[in-house]
Amino acid sequence: MGKLQSKIPDGPLEDKWNNHKNSVRLVSPANKNNLDIIVVGTGLSGASAASTLGELGYNVKSFCFQDSPRRAHSVAAQGGINAAKNYKNDGDSVFRLFKDIIKGGDYRAREAYVYRAAQVSNQSIDQLVAAGVPFAREYSGYLDNRSFGGVQVSRTFYASGQTGQQCLLGAYSGLTRQIARGRVKMYARREMLELVVVEGKARGIITRNLVTGEMERHSAHAVVLATGGYGTIYYLSTLAVGSNASAAWAAHRKGAFFANPSFVQIHPTSIPQLNDFQAKLTLMSESLRNDGRIWVPKKKGDKRHPVNIKEEERDYYLERRYPAFGNLVPRDVASRAAKERCDAGYGVGDTGLSVYLDFSHAIEKHGKEAIKSKYENLFEMYEKITGNSPYKEPMRIYPAGHYTMGGLWVDYNLMTTIPGLFAIGESNFSDHGANRLGAGSLMQCAGDGYFILPVTIGDYLADEIKTARISKDIPEFEQAEKAAKEKLQSLMAINGKQTVNSFHRRLGRIMWDMCGMVRNEKGLKKALKMISDLKEEFLKDVRIPGAINEINQELERAVRVADFFDLGQLMVHDALSREESCGAHFREESQTAEGEAKRIDSRYSYVALWEYQGEGNKHSLHKEELVFENVEVQERSYK
Amino acid sequence: MEFKLKIWRQKNARSQGAFVEYFISGVSKEMSFLEMLDYLNKTLIESGDNPVAFEHDCREGICGSCSLYINGRPHGPDDLIATCELRMTKFKSGDTIIVEPWRAKSFPVLRDLIVDRYAFDKIMQAGGFISVNSGAAPEANSIPVSREVADEAFDAAICIGCGACVAACKNSSAMLFVAAKVSQLALLPQGKPEAEKRARAMVAKMDELGFGSCSNTGACEAECPKGISLAHIARLNREFLLAVFKT
Amino acid sequence: MSSFINTSIGKKFLISITGLFLISFLAVHLTGNLFLLAGQESFNLVAHFMATDRVISFMEPLLAVGFLLHIVFTAYLTITNQFKRPQKFAKVDHRQTSSWPSQNMFVLGGLIFIFLVLHLSNFWYQMQFGEMDYILYGDIWVQDAYSLVTGKFIIWWYVLIYVAGAVFLGLHLLHGFKSAFFSLGLYNKVWGGRLMLIGAIYSIIITVGFSLIPVYFLIGHLTG
Structure with missing residues (x-):
């Protein structure tokens, strides 16, 4: 357990970060110029980290698999970014933001990390505004805030429904400035395949040039992963199709512990799958549940048009099951309830995997214009995609995989268990516990990239100032490159019959059914077997046309899916080992009489860390106990 | 629905490209245009051909990856959308659909419908x-x-x-x-x-x-x-x- | 300054300035021409004024330079723009996205140029270097430009060419008028619609005005 020093500084909660900043070692400007840092990923955390490190004088190499760093999936975050500015004078503070995140995460996150995230949130807003992010403003000219996700204060900064895009482009513009200055060298259309570890330290990466197919070696004194989440393991999710876990997984295979892999947030209101070829699910804002009523037919397999189903033949199951909260139950409850109805055969639509969200009562009561003024955008978007007007008939919605709270374990310096390898943003596990609050992901990404990593990485690099530029012609690089090459060659050599996507879709279905919103021991054990069978079939029968030395999107997908099999197994193991329900992780065995999630703090108040033990071997589990000194651990209740 | 597709195929930046015709049937009107191409690619892969390379990522009109020039218009026959938001309901069964990459000196084609931006x-x-x-x-x-x-x-x-x-x-x-x-x-x-x-x-x-x-x-x-x-x-x-x- | 002209916006600036200059010239020209409708003496005196006034004489070479710059720079940009897309699209559908004139300014400009050569050789060249009749008004001898013009406008295909020229010019202005303001940066959301409207009205006045005159004389000839 020597590796598991979380390095949380001493002192009162509110002083820890300042104390730490005052005590971390610094690297002089002259020495920074001799130090190379690799940053993989150009989302909000990666772009802000790369640009800030470049400003500080380090030599930075930045990598992304997209054609441009501006396309990273932070671009799709909608709602906003939280900060404890208290501009509304409604009693908000760093402590309240901290407390809300801890509670929202169902007491499965570390206090010191979360407090720091809340502390730097204000600086992030200052930084983004200065970078030209056009956040919404009041008529006075001052920044506007809105409330979000059921908290009692308004602390969410937003730019219409495109906050993520605007924040990302702000960070991206800073990155382009450092590229122009020559402090950052940009490598677009590169996929990281291997991490290179030399004498126990992360020293470089192997990438595939996605245009030429060439293997490339890149060395550095430290490597930062900002590679996002792995929600695409479900195949259908709200994530970008290209989002993947391969870089994080490569690091994990080289010794970085993976924390809480089974903690995945499922968003309750997305447009359901419309056809078998669908590649992605589109989110519909949760706010719709303020006026919409959710129902399914009382009769199993009722295929009548919804407007022809009479009132008494409808089952408003949320209102029935949760009379106090009705349609406004929290995300996880709404998601699970929809799944329960569909699994029982009451789902609607061709696939039977959706429920109705009905506005007819609201329109009757408030008038069409009132509803239109609130939801016009969303109704239009819905109609564009489905061809149906929510004014005339109910929407169909279904939950979708959205955000992964789990990720690479990091210490207070955001360093993984591999010295010199750092993980920031969604790719680490640090801030959100078992459930993330709305507008929290942008907050974490900006904080990690702009203000935390650039300080803490110095603590590591201070020891590296005497290390010369890392040579790429050493056996470690050769071996890593060979391993990457062999992996690609073996995939190409399978030459079977089925497409990569067909496997991914099947894997996604297994994960969704058995390691999604609701988990139980029987299902999880079944999933383990199914995943391993599917992986075997994949390795025998996948077909990847084309060659390695050209643009080959099927090969790119195959590499990602191959890693998803292994990650999927780990997620299932993690879900199996945590025999409690907490946040988004709902074990059927651990629920109250009313069917609510039952946390078992006495046994599971820990972060589960999984250590890779080699191909085909079982992971070993380490536990980092969680200590709560500043908040009272309570039960989540919706009664 | 069924369509005749004329799609620009080009092996790499140095090679000469050309239009290739494909007939596709069994397209559902609920598909997006890119899902129709996914479907085409599935049939191409299963029959031993190379799939059509095209760029896409978020598939909700915000990342800016998708970039197809369809029937004479960037992002196809609809307004205020990226290609990924184009639905097959915008076409009539039996239509011929011409799919090209962005064409500009500054956007060289890298493969099929992928250009370097x-x-x-x-x-x-x-x-x-x-x-x-x-x-x-x-x-x-x-x-x-x-x-x-x-x-x-x-x-x-x-x-x-x-x-x-x-x-x-x-x-x-x-x-x-x-x-x-x-x-x-x-x-x-x-x-x-x-x-x-x-x-x-x-x-x-x-x-x-x-x-x-x-x-x-x-x-x-x-x-x-x-x-x-x-x-x-x-x-x-x-x-x-x-x-x-x-x- | 040379670096400014080397930029695309710099060239557009010159095209806009010269374009606006030519637009203002058209107003003067049309005003003069409308005197044709007022009779022989009025028009001839106006023509005489135009030919002898110091300001107008000073502007004449400037006008020629304006034309030349407008043509040279648009030709340069249009031709170089052709090389910005070496491989053309197989199918282009601009119908719903932009007006036909805006897509075909160079074609329209070319047609106007051909018309201009014809027009100058018919009238301007004739009046400068050809044999003209003179009429005595008061105590000055004045070229009988009126007879020269009306003599042409009774030939139907001449009239047709002039009407066509006016239509080309109107279409060119329909886009050119507002585009010039655009390129100079003199446009915003408030003025966008107004400029479009003013440009359209101006284009119609120019087209109708310049068409009216030959048609008037042709009809007069045919009916009289």
């Missing part, structure tokens, strides 16, 4: 930023910005960098792309100190990289998935001319 990043590197280091920012509310100005800046800032404006322009001009950024940052007080330098640098880079000049036809505005207004091009012209005449 790194020129856009280079234009951004020339000055599409505010030079503020991390930590140097003042308190966010210290500079009020009127709501009208903030909204107008936002309307320019929503550019997704897809390149439809270049494809739509008869001159392959990148003026709308450049204008969106110059205009956004020139409107905001934070961006004003560098506004003139920025306009000059970005226009010079745009010219250097081989984009054409602007004819104010308005085709870019009409095809822009985010409906970015030509007014921003006028503002770019103004910023540029002011910068030149002041020095």
Whole structure:
């Protein structure tokens, strides 16, 4: 357990970060110029980290698999970014933001990390505004805030429904400035395949040039992963199709512990799958549940048009099951309830995997214009995609995989268990516990990239100032490159019959059914077997046309899916080992009489860390106990 | 639904491309255009052919990856959408659909329908930023910005960098792309100190990289998935001319 | 300055300035021409004024330079723009996105140029270097430009060419008028619609005005 020093500084909660900043070692400007840092990923955390490190004088190499760093999936975050500015004078503070995140995460996150995230949130807003992010403003000219996700204060900064895009482009513009200055060298259309570890330290990466197919070696004194989440393991999710876990997984295979892999947030209101070829699910804002009523037919397999189903033949199951909260139950409850109805055969639509969200009562009561003024955008978007007007008939919605709270374990310096390898943003596990609050992901990404990593990485690099530029012609690089090459060659050599996507879709279905919103021991054990069978079939029968030395999107997908099999197994193991329900992780065995999630703090108040033990071997589990000194651990209740 | 597809196939940047015809049936009207292509690719892979390479990522119209020129229009026959938001209901069964990559000297084709748009990043590197280091920012509310100005800046800032404006322009001009950024940052007080330098640098880079000049036809505005207004091009012209005449 | 002209916006600036100059010239020209409708003496005196006034004489070479710059720079940009897309699209559909004139300014400009050569050789060249009749008004001898013009406008295909020229010019202005303001940066959301409207009205006045005159004389000839 020597590796598991979380390095949380001493002192009162509110002083820890300042104390730490005052005590971390610094690297002089002259020495920074001799130090190379690799940053993989150009989302909000990666772009802000790369640009800030470049400003500080380090030599930075930045990598992304997209054609441009501006396309990273932070671009799709909608709602906003939280900060404890208290501009509304409604009693908000760093402590309240901290407390809300801890509670929202169902007491499965570390206090010191979360407090720091809340502390730097204000600086992030200052930084983004200065970078030209056009956040919404009041008529006075001052920044506007809105409330979000059921908290009692308004602390969410937003730019219409495109906050993520605007924040990302702000960070991206800073990155382009450092590229122009020559402090950052940009490598677009590169996929990281291997991490290179030399004498126990992360020293470089192997990438595939996605245009030429060439293997490339890149060395550095430290490597930062900002590679996002792995929600695409479900195949259908709200994530970008290209989002993947391969870089994080490569690091994990080289010794970085993976924390809480089974903690995945499922968003309750997305447009359901419309056809078998669908590649992605589109989110519909949760706010719709303020006026919409959710129902399914009382009769199993009722295929009548919804407007022809009479009132008494409808089952408003949320209102029935949760009379106090009705349609406004929290995300996880709404998601699970929809799944329960569909699994029982009451789902609607061709696939039977959706429920109705009905506005007819609201329109009757408030008038069409009132509803239109609130939801016009969303109704239009819905109609564009489905061809149906929510004014005339109910929407169909279904939950979708959205955000992964789990990720690479990091210490207070955001360093993984591999010295010199750092993980920031969604790719680490640090801030959100078992459930993330709305507008929290942008907050974490900006904080990690702009203000935390650039300080803490110095603590590591201070020891590296005497290390010369890392040579790429050493056996470690050769071996890593060979391993990457062999992996690609073996995939190409399978030459079977089925497409990569067909496997991914099947894997996604297994994960969704058995390691999604609701988990139980029987299902999880079944999933383990199914995943391993599917992986075997994949390795025998996948077909990847084309060659390695050209643009080959099927090969790119195959590499990602191959890693998803292994990650999927780990997620299932993690879900199996945590025999409690907490946040988004709902074990059927651990629920109250009313069917609510039952946390078992006495046994599971820990972060589960999984250590890779080699191909085909079982992971070993380490536990980092969680200590709560500043908040009272309570039960989540919706009664 | 069934369609005759004429799709541009090109092995790599050096090779000569050509249209290849495919017949596809069993397309459901609920598919998006890209899902129809996914379906085509599945049949191609299963029959031993190479799938059609095209760019896509978020599939909800915000990342700007998708870039198909369909039946003579960037992002196809619908307004205010990226290709990924185009639905098959916009076509009639039996239609012939011509699918091409963006075509411009500055956007060389890399394979099939994938083009290299790194020129856009280079234009951004020339000055599409505010030079503020991390930590140097003042308190966010210290500079009020009127709501009208903030909204107008936002309307320019929503550019997704897809390149439809270049494809739509008869001159392959990148003026709308450049204008969106110059205009956004020139409107905001934070961006004003560098506004003139920025306009000059970005226009010079745009010219250097081989984009054409602007004819104010308005085709870019009409095809822009985010409906970015030509007014921003006028503002770019103004910023540029002011910068030149002041020095 | 040379670096300014080397930029695309710099060239557009010159095209706009010269374009606006030519637009203002058209107004003067049309005003003069409308005197044709007022009779022989009025028109001839106006023509004489135009030919002898110092300001007008000073503007004449400037006008020629304006034309030349407008043509040279648009030709340069249009031709270089052709090379910005080496591989053309197989199918282009601009119908719903931009007006036909805006897509075909160079074609329209070319047609106007051909018309201009014809027009100058018919009238301007004739009046400068050809044999003209003179009429005595008061105590000055004045060229009988009126007879020269009306003599042409009774030939139907001449009239047709002039009407066509006026239509080309109107279409060119329909886009050119507002585009010039655009390129100078003199446009915003408030003035956008107004400029379009003013440009359209101006284009119609120019087209109708210049068409009216030959048609008037042709009809007069045919009916009289």
